[in-house]
Amino acid sequence: MKYAVMTRLRIDATVTRKSTGEILDQVRNEKADPQTDVWWGGTGDAQLQAADEGLLQSYQPQTTTAMLPWADNFFDLSGGHSAGIYAGALGFAYNTDLLKQKGLKAPACWKDLLDGTYAGAIELADPNSSGTAYTALATLVQLFGEDEAFKYLGRLGANIRAYPQSGSAPVKDAAHGETLIGISFIHDAVTLRQAGYPLEIVAPCEGTGYEIGAVSIVKGAKNLEAARAFVDFALSAEGQATGAAAGQNQVPSNAGASLPPGAPDISMIRMVDYDFATFGSADERRRLLKRFDSEIRGIP
Numbered sequence: 001m002k003y004a005v006m007t008r009l010r011i012d013a014t015v016t017r018k019s020t021g022e023i024l025d026q027v028r029n030e031k032a033d034p035q036t037d038v039w040w041g042g043t044g045d046a047q048l049q050a051a052d053e054g055l056l057q058s059y060q061p062q063t064t065t066a067m068l069p070w071a072d073n074f075f076d077l078s079g080g081h082s083a084g085i086y087a088g089a090l091g092f093a094y095n096t097d098l099l100k101q102k103g104l105k106a107p108a109c110w111k112d113l114l115d116g117t118y119a120g121a122i123e124l125a126d127p128n129s130s131g132t133a134y135t136a137l138a139t140l141v142q143l144f145g146e147d148e149a150f151k152y153l154g155r156l157g158a159n160i161r162a163y164p165q166s167g168s169a170p171v172k173d174a175a176h177g178e179t180l181i182g183i184s185f186i187h188d189a190v191t192l193r194q195a196g197y198p199l200e201i202v203a204p205c206e207g208t209g210y211e212i213g214a215v216s217i218v219k220g221a222k223n224l225e226a227a228r229a230f231v232d233f234a235l236s237a238e239g240q241a242t243g244a245a246a247g248q249n250q251v252p253s254n255a256g257a258s259l260p261p262g263a264p265d266i267s268m269i270r271m272v273d274y275d276f277a278t279f280g281s282a283d284e285r286r287r288l289l290k291r292f293d294s295e296i297r298g299i300p
Contacts, residue, residue, distance in 0.1 A: 011226045013038075019166050020046045020131025027055050027218055037221040038230050043131030043167075044074060044084060044214035045138070048280030051081035057217040059228055063235040063254065071253035074212045077276055082216040085234055086243065086250035089210045089269050090135055093189035093199040094181045095174045107181065109205040110140070114152070118159045121180035123170035125163060128289055131211065132167025136183055137288060138279040139209030142272045153296050163297070175199055185211060186269075187249040190262045194247070207270040213250060 018026070020042040027036065027050055039047060039056075050056050058080045067075070071084035092113070099106060104117050113122055125133035140149035161179050164170065170182030171189045175197035182189075186201055193199045215234045217227045233239040237256035244252075244260035251263050278284055293299040 011230055013226075013230065015040075019125075019129045021127075021129040021134070022165075024050060028053070031055060031220075034218045034220040034222065036218050037223045037227040039214075039216045039218060040230075040234060041085070041213050041215070043135050044078075044082060044212040045134065045276055045280035045285070046131050047082040047214045047216045048078055048276060049282045049285055050216065051078045052280070052282045055219055056081040057219045057221060057224070057227075059217050059231060061228075061235050062232045066237070066254050066256055067235070068253055068255050070212065074214065074276065077280070078214075078216075082214045083231065083235055084212040084253045085215050085240065086213040086252055087210055087266065088185040088187045088213065088250045089203060089264060089266050089271065090132070090139055090184075090208045091186040091189070091201060091203045091269075092181055092183045093171050093174055093186075093193075093201045095177055095179075096198045096200050098177055098180045099200075102180070104180075106200065108202060110143070110152070111206070113159065113181065113183075114155050116159075118181060120159065120161050122156070122159045122183070123162050123164060123173055123179045123181070124156070124160060124183045125167045125170060126165055127292055129165040130167035132185055133163075133183075134279075134285065134289070135185075135209055135211050137292060139272060139274070141279075141288070142209065142275065143206055150291065150295055153292070157296055171199070186264045187251075187262075190249040190264060191247055194249075194262055201264075203264075203269040205270075207272050209272050209274045210266065212253075212276070 024046045061083055074084040107113055127133035127137045168188045171184035173179045174182035175192040189199050189201045215231050221227045237254045240252040240254050240257040249260045249262045
C-alpha cells in the first residue's frame, strides 16, 4: 500500500500490516540491516521491549507538549524511544444472534467465560504473535495474581475454539458468527458494531487492562528524516484525526485531537493500574510467554 503524508515533507510510505509479536521478531531479525523505518501502532509494551533491547532510535517529537498525561508517562518510560498515539481498553464481545439461538446467558465478567456452556465458543489470540492477547495475559496476571491467572487460563482453554495470530481476529470471528465470544480491544468491537454486526460489548466486571498504541523509529532507519516527519504527523492533532475519519475508535493521545464519537469512555471502565514497566520488559514478556506455551498450549 502507498500513503502520502503531508507535513513538511511529502512521504511515500510502503506499509506492511503485521501482528505486534511478528513485528518485534522482524525488527530483531533485521537488527544488522533494518528494512523498516517506523513501527506504527500496536500495543506499546512490545515497543518498550524493543527499546529495552536497543532496537529503537530515540527521538524528541515536535508535539510532545500537546500529549495527554498517560502518553507523557509512556514516552518517559520508553526513555524517549517510543511515543503513545492512542489508548484502548481490553474486553470482549459476543454475538447476540448466536447467544439467542443457543439460549445462553450473557457473560459480564472474566470468570463468566469459564462456564461450560461456552465450550468451544470463545476465541483469544496467541500472545506470542498478538499484542492484544499479551495485554490480556498481563491483565489477568495483574487482576488475579500470576498463579491464579494461569489456573484461569487453563480452565478457559477448555472453552477456547482457536488461538488466532491476530488480536482483532477473535472479535471479527464473533461478528461473523464463526465464534460466540471474542476477547479483544473494545474499540475494535465498537467499529464492527457500527458497521452493523450483532455484537454486544463487555467491559469485564472484575476490571480490565488497556493498551497504549505507540509509534517508534527503528534504530538504523535508512530514511531518518522522513521517519521523524512521520512520527511528528502521527502525534499531531491533524494526524490523529485520520483515525476517526477511517472509522477507528481509539482514544487519541494528542489533547487537541477530537475523540471519535464511538470511542468508549475509558474513564467509566474499571481499569487495573497497568504496569507497563514490568510487563513491557523483555525478560518478563519472555518468561510469561514461555509459561503460557508450556502450561496452556502444551508446547515444550
